Amino acid sequence: MPQPIPLVDSSWQVNPAALKLLGSLSGPPCVVGIFGPKGTGKSFLLGQLAGQENGFGPMPGIWIQQLAHPTKPEKNLILLDTEGFPEKMDKGDDNLFSNFFCLNALLCDLLIYNTKCDEDPQKELEKLSYVTQLADKILVSEDDPLENSSLLPGVLPEFVWCLCNVSSDSVWDDMFQLTNNSMDSFLFSLAALKAETPIDCIQKLFPSRKAFCFRCPQVNEEDWGLFPPDSLHPVFQKQFRAFNDYILSKEPKINVSGKVLSHKLDLFVDALSKDKPILLSQISETLQGVIQWNACESLTDAMKNFALEAPEEDEPFEGEHKSREASPFQVLPSWDPASIMKGPMCLIENKPNEQLQINLDALQLLQSIGQPVMVVAIVGLYRTGKSYLMNRLAGKVKGGFSLGATVQSHTKGIWMWCLPHPLKPDHTLVLLDTEGLGDVEKSNTKNDAWIFVLSILLSSTFIFNSMGTINHYDLEQLHYVAELTKHIKVKSSPQQDGERNDGPPDDFTFFFPAFIWVVRDFWLQLKLADGRSISEDEYLELALERQNDIPENQAKIQEYIRQYFPRRKCFVFDRPASRRDLLHLETLDESKLKPEFLEQAHHFCRYIYQEAQPKTIQGGYVVTGTLLGSLAVTYVDAIRSGAIPCIENAVLALAQIENSAAVNDALRCYENMLFVDLPTEDLNELFSMHAYCESAAIQEFLARSFHDKDQEYQKQLQNQLQSKLEDLCLQNQQESMSRCQAVLQELFQELEMKINSGSYLVPGGYQHFLDDQQELVERYHTVPKKGPMAQLALQDLLTSKELEGQSILHADQTLTEQAKAIAAKEAEAEASMRAIQLQREIQQQIEQTARENERSFKEHKKQLLDKMEAERRKTTTQYEALLNQKIQEMTRLHEQQRQQEVRNLQDEIQKLHSEISQNSGREDPGPCVLL
Structure with a gap:
């Protein structure tokens, strides 16, 4: 709550x-x-x-x-x-x-x-x-x-x-x-x-x-x-x-x-x-x-939904232009134009005979996005319409990713376009368009594999675009899939003894995106030889089934696609227009597009908007634009250095950046919430305020932090919050002492004047002095908001008056020497009682502070355990989803009597059962927490 x-x-x-x-x-x-x-x-x-x-x-x-x-x-x-x-x-x-x-x-x-x-x-x-x-x-x-x-x-x-x-x-x-x-x-x-x-x-x-x-x-x-x-x-x-x-x-x-x-x-x-x-x-x-601004925002949301649901509408939204400028699936801009990219930017540059490098301008823009990102990347052969399809996702029929109208490919490297998500508020849609595979004019093709790898590592939805039908040639273009183990490491540690090395690692499944195969200019009917109609997804699964007459390398590619990408989807598209009009597709009016293609494009875009998930990393942590930019830098730096990109190392590097930022956010939250009028009446009031602010700060930290090994950063936060509390207590003491001294100075001013003028150096003066002093002490006790130093300030003042009191006592001629000795002892006893009372208050404050430290520890631990339990449930859900996918795959293979693959899947299913059991048993993080 x-x-x-x-x-x-x-x-x-x-x-x-x-x-x-x-x-x-x-x-x-x-x-x-x-x-x-x-x-x-x-x-x-x-x-x-x-x-x-x-x-x-x-x-x-x-x-x-x-x-x-x-x-x-x-x-x-x-x-x-x-x-x-x-x-x-x-x-x-x-x-x-x-x-x-x-x-x-x-x-x-x-x-x-x-x-x-x-x-x-x-x-x-x-x-x-x-x-x-x-x-x-x-x-x-x-x-x-x-x-x-x-x-x-x-x-x-x-x-x-x-x-x-x-x-x-x-x-x-x-x-x-x-x-x-x-x-x-x-x-x-x-x-x-x-x-x-x-x-x-x-x-x-x-x-x-x-x-x-x-x-x-x-x-x-x-x-x-x-x-x-x-x-x-x-x-x-x-x-x-x-x-x-x-x-x-x-x-x-x-x-x-x-x-x-x-x-x-x-x-x-x-x-x-x-x-x-x-x-x-x-x-x-x-x-x-x-209010008008809010109404505009509501209108924008309504128009977004209208544009997505009503492709038959003829009127455009923007301005008063009557020509059809807008796509029926157009993502309308938000009312803050500063947050919109007017067009794509190159994120990762691939220059001839050079290594891949990050475009710093694009990186800066990406890292300025603090929202969760849905990252859709597309790869495929050059000149197969990848860029046009991404422009449809961006809601742009004209402009956007460069298409070109010749056999030359235009896109080099990886281009990025960040747009407000049309259906999910506070989320950003990041589109990544890659240069085409198999470009015969490339002077250097060594970066093709790395661009393919980066598209997988950075995206949450990965689209492979091909033409005509799914055939052996298309599978050969996906040979990079069979080589991913050479280009990606999940863990920095070497493979343990007993782990399988004859196929794709099981860990890859948790980090890889959803896979969508898009077939353009599809000309077949979706029917089997017996005339039974099949769905697009069934068509893809049939294409990925191993046939006895295909080469071993293609069979491996089929197996690896099934293993790496258990979440698979297929879309087929008719040719969008006549061959003559395809030369001008970028500027072609929508009225010239085939209705079948428009319907398929609408279905495709709608699926991406509704089903594409935010980019996540290990542990289910949702990636923002800021983190995505850091991931891109980490992976590209590894490639440039000649190393293999390692997912575990990248996550650890992100965790250090994000956890440091989480500590700063938490401290900022604490400081913004800390409204306290010093001095407080007692320490409990101060501790209560600190407890409220600390609880919110911990919540802020845990909401952003991840992979905080041994709770290193949470310990930093705890120490810094403890330091702030100590500073606050010290400031409270100083404010309390200043106020008490000012109050005492004002109250005892008249008494001091009487002492200096000798008013008490008369017979019976000592008793008058004691009476006046006691009256002032009682008045002092009624003054509110003195704070925790009230007794110490009073003790210091009364101690300073003891010599003066002794002088008045000895000068009082109405008292016998015996009475003066008794009075001196009484004064000494009273001073001793005040010292005992002061010591008792100091001890009480020490005990309050100890209880506060214990409460703080329990609050840190409670919120940490709550987060660990939430992460455990999330991880279990991921394991169970993967388990269900493996069981479905095993059932399909069993029906095809492919026993070796069934046995392999049985081993993987057993391993997943074991992981789920171990994950369900995680409870207290143990003595390493916040000691």
Whole structure:
């Protein structure tokens, strides 16, 4: 479950992480906020609403938590928890909480005011003076105050008053149930207290009002025999269910997206931080552009779907041009043109008589993509229409990958085109077009094999493009498949004894992409000799079956394709146009294309968009554009150095880069969330804040990190978070000491003046000195927010006064020498007691710190184990999918009586069963974790 994060702090700083969270929400969120005095259990109540056992915990400012709505799957539930306001406040604090109340009223769909029923009702109404200030802080109409008062209720949320800790014999519960939780009877009873102004404002400003009451959630001692003492009281549970059902039944009052809500928040906070009234008319004008932007985005999504589903439409989307410029399968651009490549770029250059090299401009663009990537690569003979097919995937009929119209091939090396994925938000479609195999004009063909290998290593979907039919000649062009063991290593370690070396390694299957064979200008009927129709996939499988009369090398290629690529698919295409028009295919209008070809192209593109999976590496870790660029560099560098690209080494190199970045992201997350007003009242408050931020930081780290051997990087994160906590504690101590010294200096200023003026050097002066000092100490103890150094600062001051006290004692002529000796001993004993008390507090702080370190260790370990369990399940799923594919393959071979291959597959299936069993048994990572 997502943890709460800060939204706004007491200095009116908005947390960027919270704005990002709101901006990422799809659909209008339901916003529920809670406000009330300190110590009334409001955070506990909101925590129960979030399904959390312990509530939100002590938090300064306003905190936010995003949850999936329990009863409305298409919506998000946003909870806002505001720190409780204290009973006694200075003017600055009063204005702060007044602004907090105003901000809740503007952001929420339901605003809960939470208080205890056993408090003085008169005091509760005085605390609700914030309601009376809303009309001054929020201006719907700038000119007419009466019009403003009449319009303001239309923008305010529903008001829900919650009475907590109601005694069991109270009539409020029965009254609320009889009146369908109406608040009016409750307000009527309070009106007798002659505090009409807050009541009047509630009735005028909040036309929709409800009230709920709750008994104490804990089970009392007298009920321990009836209910478990560690559970919530059944009466509270019943009351809470009614409250919970009501809250979750409400719809958003204003149907705006999270992105618009985040903009509103920024504008509201800006006005409140400057103590200016919020002018809703101006804010509406500012937000209008945001709403129009969102509408454009929605229109774009709709047009994408329309373009993909309606190939018969004649009108293009862009501009007012009536000529058919757009493909019926066109991927329409997003509204951010900066994120779109206008055309392909060469990613890996293959220059004559030179080694392969990375194009740095293309690499920089690829590595700027932080989204998961679906990588589709195509290989095949030159001049077979590979580039044209990739242009169809890119939604471009005209322009795009260079086609050429002669027998000369145009594409050299590997060209890349990155586009927003048409069906999957926050994903990028990366198309890789390769130079043709078998180009007779090449002066150097040694790089053909490496381009073939790189296409496999970089892609998640691998397309082999051929012409006419699948025949022996096409299989010969795939001889690179039989040579992959010479060009790719899965592991850096040498092959172990006992491993098979007479065929393709089993490990290859986990790292290789899905395989699609595209047959262009297909002229046969998909039928068998007996007249039975077959599918395109069946046609491919028949072509990959070993025949007795074919050469051994071709049989091996068939076997290796089946072994390396258990996920296989086939598409056949008619010739797109007449032979004469093929010379101008790049500029040919779609009306000149054959309908059969258009239908096949639509089917092909739709399959790629829907079924192509993101690129993953070992462990199922999803690759982003950033990581894909690093993979390309790693593999090309290995080839240039004369080494064989090793998948394991590449993954380890990526892991180092990504895990270092994950540590930095986690630390940045921690720092962005850390909103704490120093000095804190005690260490527990500081540790609680650290725990919230640390938990989110660990979650951020584990979401991005992978292959963290021996938890090396998580240990780095733990150490750095521990260092930040130590720095925070030190800063807290310094702030606490500075505040305490300032308070003591102010309090003891008069005492110091009396000492310096000799006021206590009179008969009975010593007792007056002690009385004045004790009074000041008691006043010091009542000052809030002194922090953990309060006792030490006091001890230092009183120690500094001991000599002066002794001088006053010896000068007091009313005391005998015996009385002075007794008084001196008492002073010494009191100083000793203070020292013992100080030592006790220091020991308590040491124990708190030790408990915090233990909690931190457990949190790191818990989240790590959760991630390991998720990875274990993912790996098991991959093994099981591969197992099913192997079983299907074995069944097919068994039917063909190919016993040797069946036995080989049986061995592989047994090995997979063993891997699944071992993987299922992985549990605790053991003592190596975070020691």
